[in-house]
Every structure is written in C-alpha cells, then in structure tokens.
Amino acid sequence: GAVVSQHPSWVICKSGTSVKIECRSLDFQATTMFWYRQFPKQSLMLMATSNEGSKATYEQGVEKDKFLINHASLTLSTLTVTSAHPEDSSFYICSARDQAGNPYEQYFGPGTRLTVT
Amino acid sequence: GQNIDQPTEMTATEGAIVQINCTYQTSGFNGLFWYQQHAGEAPTFLSYNVLDGLEEKGRFSSFLSRSKGYSYLLLKELQMKDSASYLCAVQTDSWGKLQFGAGTQVVVTP
Numbered sequence: 450g451a452v453v454s455q456h457p458s459w460v461i462c463k464s465g466t467s468v469k470i471e472c473r474s475l476d477f478q479a480t481t482m483f484w485y486r487q488f489p490k491q492s493l494m495l496m497a498t499s500n501e502g503s504k505a506t507y508e509q510g511v512e513k514d515k516f517l518i519n520h521a522s523l524t525l526s527t528l529t530v531t532s533a534h535p536e537d538s539s540f541y542i543c544s545a546r547d548q549a550g551n552p553y554e555q556y557f558g559p560g561t562r563l564t565v566t
Numbered sequence: 567g568q569n570i571d572q573p574t575e576m577t578a579t580e581g582a583i584v585q586i587n588c589t590y591q592t593s594g595f596n597g598l599f600w601y602q603q604h605a606g607e608a609p610t611f612l613s614y615n616v617l618d619g620l621e622e623k624g625r626f627s628s629f630l631s632r633s634k635g636y637s638y639l640l641l642k643e644l645q646m647k648d649s650a651s652y653l654c655a656v657q658t659d660s661w662g663k664l665q666f667g668a669g670t671q672v673v674v675t676p
Contacts, residue, residue: 481661492653492666493609542608546662553597553616555662557608 451477453545455558462533462565469529470561472543478523479545483555484516487540499526523548533565568592570667572654577673578644586639586670588654596657599664600628600639603651612652613639641672649674 452475462468472482480501485493497518498506505518517529526545530537540562544555570590578584590598597616601609615621615630615637627640641648654667 483662483664492668493655493664495663495665498661498663540606544664553599553614553657553662554611555664557610560606560608562606 451475451545451547451550451554451556453543453556453558455541455543455561457561458559459562460564462563464534464565465532467529467531468533468563469527470541470543470563472526472528472545472558474524474545474547474556477545477547477550477556479526480523480548482520482526482543482545484518484526484528485542485544487542487560493542496528530563533563535565538563538565568658568665570654570656570665572652572667572670574668575671575673577675579675580644580646582644584641584644584672586641586652586654586672588637588639588667590635590637590654590656590667592656592658592665594658595632596660598628598630598637599655599657600626600637601653601655603653603669605651609653644674646674646676648672 454473456471482499484496487493496511499518499520501520507513520526542560543558572588600612603609613628620629625642630637651669651671653669655664
C-alpha cells in the first residue's frame, strides 16, 4: 500500500530556533499534501494545503510566515516552524493524495512530535 | 461555521457492539471518512461514504444520511485492540481538504 514517511519522528528544540519537518510519499506521487496539527486530547486541525510547484494555502488563523511550507517535488513537502515557541509544541501530521489512485483516499504520515523548551 | 460533533467517550465490553454517531454541518461535502487513531500515532483509514446508505467492511460498518447530516460507525465483536480514538471527518472540497471532529475515545473492557 501507499506509504508516507515523516522525518524526524520527534524533535526537541529551544525557543526561538527553527525546525524543519519533512513529509515524503515513498511509492507514489502526490501533487497535494496536507499539514495538520494535533494538541493533546484534541482532534487534528488542518493547517495548510501544500501543492507541488505553487504556494501553499493556509487555513484561517495559521500564520504563513511562521509555518513555511515548501512542496518542491511530487514526493516531498516540508514544514518549517520558524522562531518556535513553547505553544508550538504539538504533534504535526502530514497526509498525501496519490494522484494516480483513488481520488478520495489520503495517506497519513506517522507524525512528528515537536517539543519547544 | 463548520461543526462536526461526536461523543467524547464510549465504553463497551469485549465482544459487544458499539455505535459512534457523528453529525455534521459543513460548507462543502465531498464524502465522510472514519479513521482510527491510537495514542501518539497517525490516523488509519477505516471507511468512506459519499452516497447514502451502509458500507460494510468486516467488523466495521459505516452509514451516511446526507439529508440529515448524519453518519455512524458500527464496531462489532469488539476486541481489546479496538480501544482507540475514532475520528469522523468530512472532505469539504474536491482537493481533499478534511475537517475532523474531536474524536470519540472508545474504551473496551474485559
């Protein structure tokens, strides 16, 4: 089946630094990827839609200058949390759609746990 | 606004049946999904409904009524490993954007 990987699986960083999270589709091409954030005991909140070769579309309330998204190829999207603060500590999950597969199916990565100290 | 409501928690015994209801009001509708999520892990796909009616997949079934904005997930022959959070999600556009409910924590007891 389709596999999506994320790297790193967990990261601890100091307040004020930037962190980059990678999302890769391993065996399919994804023109569209999605980034979600999940706080403890809460549901997934969509942050942005990442489209290959174009600018990401951010959801209301998500700062595009703080959460930089780059979808440079059909198999890779990156999320950079700039000037991270403790309130950015969360579980970040990406998902990807197989452009050649079922149009409704999304495949989720295993998530990246970010802790900002 | 957009609302997707589901109960916070449900408890059932091993071997029993549990039904998780989900009601939704969204600006767009392109299908309804159910996912299972264990703590600290990514969601895994369970089912997808875009037309009214029941979809059955082994021990799991999902029902949709678009006119009522209502869906349910039925888990039969519960097993201990079914203890997890179950997320109802609506795809709100043709690109695949998903709006998630808060999740229902199912606790299966011996």
